[in-house]
Amino acid sequence: MKKTFHPLLIFSLAMAILLASVFIITWLLETQQLSAPVRLALALVPVSAWTVCLVMELRFLRRLDELQRRILLETLAIAFPSLAVAILGCEYLRKAGFISSLKPDHVLIMMVVLLLVGYVIARRRYR
Numbered sequence: 001m002k003k004t005f006h007p008l009l010i011f012s013l014a015m016a017i018l019l020a021s022v023f024i025i026t027w028l029l030e031t032q033q034l035s036a037p038v039r040l041a042l043a044l045v046p047v048s049a050w051t052v053c054l055v056m057e058l059r060f061l062r063r064l065d066e067l068q069r070r071i072l073l074e075t076l077a078i079a080f081p082s083l084a085v086a087i088l089g090c091e092y093l094r095k096a097g098f099i100s101s102l103k104p105d106h107v108l109i110m111m112v113v114l115l116l117v118g119y120v121i122a123r124r125r126y127r
Helices: 007-031 038-062 066-095 106-126
Strands: none
Touching: 007 038, 007 106, 066 106
């Protein structure tokens, strides 16, 4: 009998690998003296990883039943406005001089974290 893994587990693992790669590659690009071809290759790794995660997410979504889709809708209803508030908060902190900038990879990391938080909240409601 072939053992299969839960799609959410696979997606979560892919996102963890993606986030780790973002931090590692950002550190490498900012601290190491690398040749142009190596910098280009490193810069394309997160883009490729995000593409893989997007494909995996779409496959995961297509397998959901009606209850799971409802939970996902609530997850997005929590995460999307939360991200908007977080981005606005960061922008005003930047204007006040407390942070220097809000980078796109920071926004993506906030998105992933808020999606996980939203999922936990929505999932608890349907237990």
